Amino acid sequence: MIGSLQRGEDTLDSVVIGADPHKHSVTIEIVDDRERILDKGRYGTDTDGYRQMLAAAKRYPQRRWAVEGCNGIGRHVAQRLVADGETVVDVPAKLAARARVFDTGNGRKTDPADAHSVAVVALRTRNLTEVRIDDELVALRVLVDRRDELGRTRTQTINRLHRLLLELLPGGAKRFLSAAQAQALLDSVAPTDVAGRVRHQLATELLAEIVVLDAKMKASDKTLRKAVAATGTGLLDLYGIGPASAARILGDVADVARFATRDRFASWNGTAPLDASSGEQQRQRLSRAGNRRINRALHIMAIVQIRHDTEGRAYFRRRVAAGKTKMEALRALKRRLSDVVYRQLVAGMKKASPGGHTEATVVSSAVDPTPTVDSSDQSQPGPDHKPTHPDTDAVDSTPRPVAPAQSLRTRDQRPPAQPDKLDDLAPLFGTSKRDLT
Numbered sequence: 001m002i003g004s005l006q007r008g009e010d011t012l013d014s015v016v017i018g019a020d021p022h023k024h025s026v027t028i029e030i031v032d033d034r035e036r037i038l039d040k041g042r043y044g045t046d047t048d049g050y051r052q053m054l055a056a057a058k059r060y061p062q063r064r065w066a067v068e069g070c071n072g073i074g075r076h077v078a079q080r081l082v083a084d085g086e087t088v089v090d091v092p093a094k095l096a097a098r099a100r101v102f103d104t105g106n107g108r109k110t111d112p113a114d115a116h117s118v119a120v121v122a123l124r125t126r127n128l129t130e131v132r133i134d135d136e137l138v139a140l141r142v143l144v145d146r147r148d149e150l151g152r153t154r155t156q157t158i159n160r161l162h163r164l165l166l167e168l169l170p171g172g173a174k175r176f177l178s179a180a181q182a183q184a185l186l187d188s189v190a191p192t193d194v195a196g197r198v199r200h201q202l203a204t205e206l207l208a209e210i211v212v213l214d215a216k217m218k219a220s221d222k223t224l225r226k227a228v229a230a231t232g233t234g235l236l237d238l239y240g241i242g243p244a245s246a247a248r249i250l251g252d253v254a255d256v257a258r259f260a261t262r263d264r265f266a267s268w269n270g271t272a273p274l275d276a277s278s279g280e281q282q283r284q285r286l287s288r289a290g291n292r293r294i295n296r297a298l299h300i301m302a303i304v305q306i307r308h309d310t311e312g313r314a315y316f317r318r319r320v321a322a323g324k325t326k327m328e329a330l331r332a333l334k335r336r337l338s339d340v341v342y343r344q345l346v347a348g349m350k351k352a353s354p355g356g357h358t359e360a361t362v363v364s365s366a367v368d369p370t371p372t373v374d375s376s377d378q379s380q381p382g383p384d385h386k387p388t389h390p391d392t393d394a395v396d397s398t399p400r401p402v403a404p405a406q407s408l409r410t411r412d413q414r415p416p417a418q419p420d421k422l423d424d425l426a427p428l429f430g431t432s433k434r435d436l437t
Contacts, residue, residue: 014062018091018119020111021045021067021074026053027111030060031119040112050080057086066091066122068114070131078131089128095121129258140227141251147220147244154213157206164203168196179211232352234344239312240304241341245297249341252294256345262338269294271331271338286331295334298341302333312337 015038020027023045030039038060043053057063063086070078070090081088100109100117122128161182166172168189173182186204191197224243228236228250235246259265266272270290276283305312312333319329 015060015064016119016122017057017060017063017065018115018117018122019065019067019074019077020114020118021069021077022111023073025049025111026077027115028053028057029112029115029119030057030063031116031123033123035120035123037116040115042111045077054081054084054086063087064089064122066118066128067131068096068118069093070129079133082131082133088131089122090131091118091121091125091128095125099124127258136227136231137251137254140224140231140247143220143224143227144244144247144251147217147224147247150213150217150220154210154217157209157213161203161206161210164199164206168199168203179207179214182207182210233348235341235348238301238340238344239308239310240301240337241297245300248293248297249345252291253345256342256349259342262342265342266335266338269298269338271295271298271335273331273335298334298337299330301337301341302330305333305337306330 015030015032018029018031025042025044026049027042028040029037031037039056041053041056043049057065065078065081065086065088067074067078067081067088068091069075070088072093074090078088078090096114096117099120100113103113103117103120158177162173162177165182165185168191169185173185182203186200186207189200191200221243224247228243228246231250233246233250235241235249236243241249256265259268263272267287268290270287270292272287272290273284274287274289276285302312302316306316307313315336316329316333319332320326324332
């Protein structure tokens with residue numbers, strides 16, 4: 001029953017409150033540092049239920065909340081708790097799932113079991129992210145999420161329009177079709193049969209929706225550009241990063257100080273390969289893990305640099321000449337560009353707060369005209385919590401010729417238009433957009 005509470009016999013001052021949030025309810029479990037269950041209950045997320053849950057928690061003066069998925073379904077609960085002065089840490093769903101699987105109970109997935117797993121993870125795991133009040137970076141993430149939704153909706157609408165045009169016109173329309181071009185095609189055909197007239201009417205309605213979506217996307221881009229510029233970030237100075245990509249990086253990364261080194265940042269965004277060695281065979285494989293939205297932004301950045309006369313293109317060609325396939329060379333370039341973005345984020349953090357983060361390093365050969373550290377061939381960092389300084393990384397001292405091209409860092413003397421989407425990038429490698437990401 002929502003609002004019910006079962007109290008244990010023992011009470012302690014210092015406790016962890018594990019919370020399994022849902023849309024209309026939250027299941028909590030209060031444990032001490034020895035994992036003894038003190039209290040547990042299920043509460044509604046309305047005003048009355050939240051007040052009862054908070055009153056139950058306040059029986060323990062020294063308390064810390066652990067909420068699962070604070071960037072997802074748990075955001076509404078976590079933000080309310082933080083606003084009321086509570087200390088809240090974010091427990092990733094993957095960690096909670098692992099704790100549940102290895103716990104007694106045969107890994108049964110129930111709300112009380114999930115709450116217990118969240119509490120146990122908070123007790124045993126160091127350096128969990130502490131939840132803060134939503135700030136301008138969260139606003140950026142909301143704006144770029146809306147921009148992505150508009151883009152996906154437009155792509156779906158365009159695909160429906162192409163299907164109808166294929167039935168109205170022999171051979172259909174070309175792949176990249178503007179609203180004006182689609183209107184001209186519809187004006188050129190006048191079907192006489194009933195089915196043709198219905199198709200023509202539906203295509204006209206879809207075209208009107210595309211015009212509206214284009215206007216919304218244009219307004220969204222303008223808002224994003226202003227919001228990103230207001231942060232004072234230097235990401236827009238990087239070749240191949242537009243307002244949407246910059247907003248996505250800032251919103252998802254939030255505090256770059258949580259990444260001790262550039263390697264951990266690369267592991268988080270999925271550009272660091274995974275070690276797949278076995279016995280005497282030493283090899284790495286592609287990582288499908290990590291933040292795929294940041295990985296996509298880095299992918300767009302890499303493609304833009306390859307398409308123009310930049311040092312990114314020169315590096316890409318050197319990797320291909322060394323025997324790498326085009327896709328392998330692209331992944332190596334993305335790993336380099338991850339270091340570039342990391343360095344820019346750290347520099348922005350130090351500029352905003354003098355002194356900066358003592359562990360984060362801004363030394364990265366990936367931003368030099370000729371990258372020399374083979375970080376793209378290294379696997380993800382291991383579980384060791386001790387930061388690895390870039391000076392200890394293996395450095396290839398073999399001199400390499402420097403091509404007369406642009407640096408990876410600046411936008412000086414660049415072509416005027418930089419794409420911020422993947423629609424026309426896949427043909428470069430003769431593969432699908434899904435394969436590229």
